Amino acid sequence: DSGVTQTPKHLITATGQRVTLRCSPRSGDLSVYWYQQSLDQGLQFLIQYYNGEERAKGNILERFSAQQFPDLHSELNLSSLELGDSALYFCASSVVQYTGELFFGEGSRLTVL
Amino acid sequence: QKEVEQDPGPLSVPEGAIVSLNCTYSNSAFQYFMWYRQYSRKGPELLMYTYSSGNKEDGRFTAQVDKSSKYISLFIRDSQPSDSATYLCAMDADKLIFGTGTRLQVFP
Numbered sequence: 001d002s003g004v005t006q007t008p009k010h011l012i013t014a015t016g017q018r019v020t021l022r023c024s025p026r027s028g029d030l031s032v033y034w035y036q037q038s039l040d041q042g043l044q045f046l047i048q049y050y051n052g053e054e055r056a057k058g059n060i061l062e063r064f065s066a067q068q069f070p071d072l073h074s075e076l077n078l079s080s081l082e083l084g085d086s087a088l089y090f091c092a093s094s095v096v097q098y099t100g101e102l103f104f105g106e107g108s109r110l111t112v113l
Numbered sequence: 114q115k116e117v118e119q120d121p122g123p124l125s126v127p128e129g130a131i132v133s134l135n136c137t138y139s140n141s142a143f144q145y146f147m148w149y150r151q152y153s154r155k156g157p158e159l160l161m162y163t164y165s166s167g168n169k170e171d172g173r174f175t176a177q178v179d180k181s182s183k184y185i186s187l188f189i190r191d192s193q194p195s196d197s198a199t200y201l202c203a204m205d206a207d208k209l210i211f212g213t214g215t216r217l218q219v220f221p
Contacts, residue, residue, distance in 0.1 A: 002156060002158065004156070033209070035211075041213075042201075042211060042212065042213030042214060043157070043201060043211040043213075043214070044211075045208050045209060045210065045211075048208065056207060056208045058208060090156055090157075092156070100145045100146075100147045100159075100162060100203060100204075100205040100209055101147075101159055101162060102157075102159070102209065103158075103159075104156030104157050104158065105156050106154075106155055106156050107156055
């Protein structure tokens with residue numbers, strides 16, 4: 001158990017809908033990262049927050065947004081969903097802002113029908 | 114061209130074999146090199162972490178970095194069925210970039 005909690009574990013929704021994925025980092029970790037994993041693209045970095053502030057941005061679509069709250073949990077919002085958004089979404093956390101040592105949650109599997 | 118290239122496999126080996134997993138990269142700014150292991154239906158977990166060129170050993174695992182060739186490797190000695198997983202290389206400049214992962218199957 002990495003200590004990173006993600007909810008929900010599974011989510012099935014329809015095209016055009018909006019969903020929110022939630023992540024609670026390990027106790028004491030200030031950085032939160034979101035990744036998308038699909039079969040053809042592998043693990044793609046979306047966005048990073050450190051202590052409530054956005055620190056780095058990857059290949060995150062404009063339809064997606066995220067935030068980190070004062071209690072350090074984070075939410076990833078996905079809107080106007082398309083079939084191609086079906087993937088595993090991972091949250092990871094780390095103690096400091098800049099490190100390769102990430103602790104991943106078990107992921108949220110999103111299926112868009 | 115992707116920043117990090119990794120053969121997706123699958124790689125199937127008998128128990129006890131030496132396994133070699135490799136990645137190449139194009140960005141010379143990468144300074145930190147990692148290997149993550151991902152079991153089915155689980156999140157990736159850090160296996161090895163190296164900063165500079167050379168070798169780093171941890172039990173049955175050896176990570177090798179050759180910055181001049183932009184090539185990293187992970188060797189697994191005396192492979193076990195429990196090593197069956199997807200192995201992802203990862204590299205860090207200002208954000209962590211992952212390879213697509215190599216699926217390894219070790220059969221008894």
